[in-house]
Amino acid sequence: MRNIALIVSYDGTDYSGFQSQPGESTVQGKLEEAIFKLSGERARLLGSGRTDAGVHARCQVVNFLTSSSIPIERWAIALNTRLPGDIVVQSAYLVPDNFHSRHHALNKTYRYTINCNRVPDLFRRRYEFHHPTPLDLEAMREGLAYLVGEHDFSTFTSPLSTKPSHVRTIVRANLELESRLESDGLYANPIYNREWDERHYPGKTRGIVHLYVTGTGFLYNMVRIIAGTLIQVGEGKREPQNVADILAARDRALAGPTAVPHGLSLWEVVYGQLPT
Structure with missing residues (x-):
């Protein structure tokens, strides 16, 4: 398993916040959906913090575990082709196995x-x-x-x-x-x-x-x-x-x-x- 961190920007206008909520469109939900489309895995995404409905992010940091062998340099571009236009992955990094985007900020x-x-x-x-x-x-x-x-x-x-x-x-x-x-x-x-x-x-x-x-x-x-x-x-x-x-x-x-x-x-x- 690899631990991958993403730096993500988004326009939060049309979302019910960052964190997944049943029946709501959220940034986390869109990111996890894009990861599934790319890798076939149901990743559990961890965010550096929550943002409320309508709030934006220039630099949201998230991380997730994956067994996919997709090279790290391909993740950002590949995810962006599977994300809506108001969410952009700026970059992707391999991080230590125990890295947590919120706890280590x-x-x-x-x-x-x-x-x-x-x-x-x-x-x-x-x-x-x-x-x-x-x-x-x-x-x-x-x-x-x-x-x-x-x-x-x-x-x-x-x-x-x-x-x-x-x-x-x-x-x-x-x-x-x-x-x-x-x-x-x-x-x-x-x-x-x-x-x-x-x-x-x-x-x-x-x-x-x-x-x-x-x-x-x-x-x-x-x-x-x-x-x-x-x-x-x-x-x-x-x-x-x-x-x-x-x-x-x-x-x-x-x-x-x-x-x-x-x-x-x-x-x-x-x-x-x-x-x-």
């Missing part, structure tokens, strides 16, 4: 994207949340800083969470601005010029905002609730220091809304030295 990074321009981007609307008014990015960064470190994140998970402990560690979190303004003609109409924005939304910014959160583990809806809460900080509905208070309260009702799923992507999974 050091950390994972999720990215949540917010489009603060006046109109949505037609070509990226599946991958970013459109928020048509500017946000105070400095206030959001200040609020985000309170979440870095080891904390009980009960405030930032769904009441449906079944985890015995809500203590998690965020090792890094930041906001980046990807400006798509002048070149796209956003301010071509004088009614919507920069001076108008500065007068009506002082201290706030338009553009594409990427929220990156890196942690050793995550809870159900955790990043989406963080995003929803930070958006309220950016709108001025909450003060940045309120983030520390609601974190300490361990009460989901005190946090902001769960941001829509399509703005979220599993961005990166990092491993250390693989087991031997």
Whole structure:
């Protein structure tokens, strides 16, 4: 038997999440079906993490055991010819027999994207949340800083969470601005010029905002609730220091809304030295 790891990207729009569910179309189900078509084996796929319905992945890592003799360099291309167009295997690797894509991950990074321009981007609307008014990015960064470190994140998970402990560690979190303004003609109409924005939304910014959160583990809806809460900080509905208070309260009702799923992507999974 060989243990094969795949790096997979997918558009989660049309799937009920990554993990297989009876009667539902899932990314895991499509991958296992493609493996069966290729090798004739019913593989049990292990993923580095689950993604909810509508959530995407730039870098999902999965692994499975196979007795197939298909050369490792053929797996990615062969699987892609058997997968729908919204799932792509980027590469395939032979890994040690006891490698587990979830248990051996050091950390994972999720990215949540917010489009603060006046109109949505037609070509990226599946991958970013459109928020048509500017946000105070400095206030959001200040609020985000309170979440870095080891904390009980009960405030930032769904009441449906079944985890015995809500203590998690965020090792890094930041906001980046990807400006798509002048070149796209956003301010071509004088009614919507920069001076108008500065007068009506002082201290706030338009553009594409990427929220990156890196942690050793995550809870159900955790990043989406963080995003929803930070958006309220950016709108001025909450003060940045309120983030520390609601974190300490361990009460989901005190946090902001769960941001829509399509703005979220599993961005990166990092491993250390693989087991031997």
